[in-house]
Amino acid sequence: MDAVPPPSLPDPFALVSDQLRPLDELLSDLVGSEHPVLTRVAQQFFDLSGKRFRSTLVLLAAMAANGGRPGNAQQQQLAEITEMIHAASLLHDDVIDMTDTRRGAKSAHRIYGNKVAVLAGDFLLARASVLLSRLNDTRVVELQATAIEEMVQGEVMQLKASPQELLQMDHYVNKTYRKTAALMSLACQASAKLGGCEPKVEAALQAYGRHLGIAYQVVDDLLDFTGPSDTLGTTLGLPALSHLKQGLATAPTLFAADEFPEVGAMVQRRFGEEGDVAAVSRLVAASDGLPRTRELATNHAAQAAAALGVLPPSAARDALLRLCFDVLNRKA
Amino acid sequence: MDAVPPPSLPDPFALVSDQLRPLDELLSDLVGSEHPVLTRVAQQFFDLSGKRFRSTLVLLAAMAANGGRPGNAQQQQLAEITEMIHAASLLHDDVIDMTDTRRGAKSAHRIYGNKVAVLAGDFLLARASVLLSRLNDTRVVELQATAIEEMVQGEVMQLKASPQELLQMDHYVNKTYRKTAALMSLACQASAKLGGCEPKVEAALQAYGRHLGIAYQVVDDLLDFTGPSDTLGTTLGLPALSHLKQGLATAPTLFAADEFPEVGAMVQRRFGEEGDVAAVSRLVAASDGLPRTRELATNHAAQAAAALGVLPPSAARDALLRLCFDVLNRKA
Numbered sequence: 155m156d157a158v159p160p161p162s163l164p165d166p167f168a169l170v171s172d173q174l175r176p177l178d179e180l181l182s183d184l185v186g187s188e189h190p191v192l193t194r195v196a197q198q199f200f201d202l203s204g205k206r207f208r209s210t211l212v213l214l215a216a217m218a219a220n221g222g223r224p225g226n227a228q229q230q231q232l233a234e235i236t237e238m239i240h241a242a243s244l245l246h247d248d249v250i251d252m253t254d255t256r257r258g259a260k261s262a263h264r265i266y267g268n269k270v271a272v273l274a275g276d277f278l279l280a281r282a283s284v285l286l287s288r289l290n291d292t293r294v295v296e297l298q299a300t301a302i303e304e305m306v307q308g309e310v311m312q313l314k315a316s317p318q319e320l321l322q323m324d325h326y327v328n329k330t331y332r333k334t335a336a337l338m339s340l341a342c343q344a345s346a347k348l349g350g351c352e353p354k355v356e357a358a359l360q361a362y363g364r365h366l367g368i369a370y371q372v373v374d375d376l377l378d379f380t381g382p383s384d385t386l387g388t389t390l391g392l393p394a395l396s397h398l399k400q401g402l403a404t405a406p407t408l409f410a411a412d413e414f415p416e417v418g419a420m421v422q423r424r425f426g427e428e429g430d431v432a433a434v435s436r437l438v439a440a441s442d443g444l445p446r447t448r449e450l451a452t453n454h455a456a457q458a459a460a461a462l463g464v465l466p467p468s469a470a471r472d473a474l475l476r477l478c479f480d481v482l483n484r485k486a
Numbered sequence: 487m488d489a490v491p492p493p494s495l496p497d498p499f500a501l502v503s504d505q506l507r508p509l510d511e512l513l514s515d516l517v518g519s520e521h522p523v524l525t526r527v528a529q530q531f532f533d534l535s536g537k538r539f540r541s542t543l544v545l546l547a548a549m550a551a552n553g554g555r556p557g558n559a560q561q562q563q564l565a566e567i568t569e570m571i572h573a574a575s576l577l578h579d580d581v582i583d584m585t586d587t588r589r590g591a592k593s594a595h596r597i598y599g600n601k602v603a604v605l606a607g608d609f610l611l612a613r614a615s616v617l618l619s620r621l622n623d624t625r626v627v628e629l630q631a632t633a634i635e636e637m638v639q640g641e642v643m644q645l646k647a648s649p650q651e652l653l654q655m656d657h658y659v660n661k662t663y664r665k666t667a668a669l670m671s672l673a674c675q676a677s678a679k680l681g682g683c684e685p686k687v688e689a690a691l692q693a694y695g696r697h698l699g700i701a702y703q704v705v706d707d708l709l710d711f712t713g714p715s716d717t718l719g720t721t722l723g724l725p726a727l728s729h730l731k732q733g734l735a736t737a738p739t740l741f742a743a744d745e746f747p748e749v750g751a752m753v754q755r756r757f758g759e760e761g762d763v764a765a766v767s768r769l770v771a772a773s774d775g776l777p778r779t780r781e782l783a784t785n786h787a788a789q790a791a792a793a794l795g796v797l798p799p800s801a802a803r804d805a806l807l808r809l810c811f812d813v814l815n816r817k818a
Contacts, residue, residue, distance in 0.1 A: 302608065
């Protein structure tokens with residue numbers, strides 16, 4: 155049975171919902187009415203960023219670092235900036251990967267073309283820079299810019315891995331940190347910095363974000379093999395196998411390669427031969443790859459939870475703890 | 487006869503060459519050895535950015551604002567940052583416009599793919615943000631980020647102009663400011679700010695950069711019709727007509743539309759019918775479009791020169807003045 159959040163832990167999204175500005179207000183601040191095309195693209199991507207997970211995370215980190223009291227205006231601004239950087243990375247990822255769909259919707263570059271997707275991403279990054287600079291804290295600008303660099307370097311690691319690196323679990327985890335977890339980790343750290351926390355609190359929130367982000371992505375990689383399911387575990391669709399189809403080995407495949415050497419050979423040729431994707435999918439299912447991947451995610455979630463230990467007790471700390479279980483519980 | 491710089495004005499590039507760090511040192515600082523792909527792309531684009539025009543401009547502005555003494559370390563850093571932002575915009579423009587060549591070389595996205603071009607541009611923007619934040623001046627970060635926003639908005643203006651806007655000279659000049667001149671203008675202003683100049687000097691350098699940048703781009707648009715030539719004016723190749731082929735009307739076409747109403751109709755359909763490009767090219771040549779375009783560029787160059795009046799006399803001020811003539815004198 156999967157980990158289930160104890161009902162006594164508060165809902166992370168409910169706890170900060172009154173600190174998240176309404177989306178239309180945020181968008182109108184962001185792009186004004188001058189550029190309806192950019193507004194539409196931004197709107198679409200804020201919609202797709204769903205629950206504004208990263209904003210929620212930054213606001214909870216601010217509260218937890220502050221003994222449970224709501225974050226200050228700077229921290230609330232940081233929450234919006236972090237979501238903007240995430241949206242920009244989605245826009246640029248779509249151009250990069252030639253993805254046809256994102257969460258079922260047509261991806262922006264198919265609707266508007268590469269042109270507008272690259273421009274809208276650049277626009278969001280530039281606007282994020284302006285807003286960051288107004289926070290008047292150089293260290294915070296540096297943390298957020300470092301997060302963007304990590305995301306880029308993670309993409310490059312993925313693109314340019316040598317055949318040997320493709321088989322290394324360390325390489326996979328490092329890439330996963332950079333692509334997904336770095337923004338969460340460094341935004342949590344920046345949030346603590348803006349609250350004037352002591353260094354050990356800042357370090358704890360950075361570690362929390364890092365491990366939570368890795369767990370989040372590892373579960374994503376697992377779902378790519380198992381397919382979406384409802385809360386009772388009933389399968390709702392076919393596994394996407396999108397990473398295999400892109401030539402990418404993730405945790406389930408790497409664990410399977412421990413048991414089946416032929417998987418390793420297929421990883422190193424990026425599943426480039428006829429039948430490779432189906433064969434790997436079958437061998438992963440026959441191996442301990444899926445349970446070992448779940449264990450990997452669970453261990454990172456546990457490390458995230460452990461990092462919270464230095465924070466004073468508060469509803470916000472409990473909500474951060476609950477996220478450690480919620481990420482393991484994702485069904486789609 | 488074209489304007490020729492009086493020989494007594496100093497060579498702008500020679501004046502600051504000892505303040506420009508060697509390219510290999512700069513690149514190794516920038517990307518390290520971890521990501522050879524990014525290094526190669528960055529190298530290519532620094533090469534293509536030629537004489538490092540924007541770095542030179544920022545360094546000269548620093549000196550001119552400072553009575554001729556070399557700029558401080560912050561201003562030298564700003565010069566490099568400005569070139570990085572320019573290189574990032576070239577990388578993203580190449581993806582955006584599906585350009586096949588840039589200055590004769592294969593553009594990066596043809597060699598490395600959209601993936602690496604978008605990533606390398608993002609990497610340069612993120613690194614520029616980090617370096618900017620270390621300058622510890624929020625207003626300077628804001629100026630540079632605003633420049634990036636202007637560049638994006640200029641691209642969007644170009645992409646989404648209404649048929650009516652396509653015919654407006656104001657729209658063309660405004661778009662030209664945003665796409666090309668904003669970075670020069672705001673970087674000159676930021677350079678003045680980092681030198682602790684009085685507001686009138688800052689305003690003068692901002693105006694200088696704006697008019698110089700517009701003149702620079704208007705000459706570029708002129709060369710698109712006349713083709714490259716040697717210094718004696720001998721034609722070296724066919725006109726590229728690249729803007730017409732992309733559906734874009736620039737100054738020569740807009741002036742020609744004043745004389746030949748059929749040009750206006752073609753502008754509004756973005757030269758989409760068979761034979762439009764050839765017809766416009768012929769009508770532009772038959773009109774006063776080219777001399778009027780040269781006059782437009784010359785007037786902006788003169789306004790740039792006029793803005794220098796408030797600066798104290800120095801070799802750097804004279805070098806900035808010479809750039810006003812050099813841009814008019816460009817042959818390719």
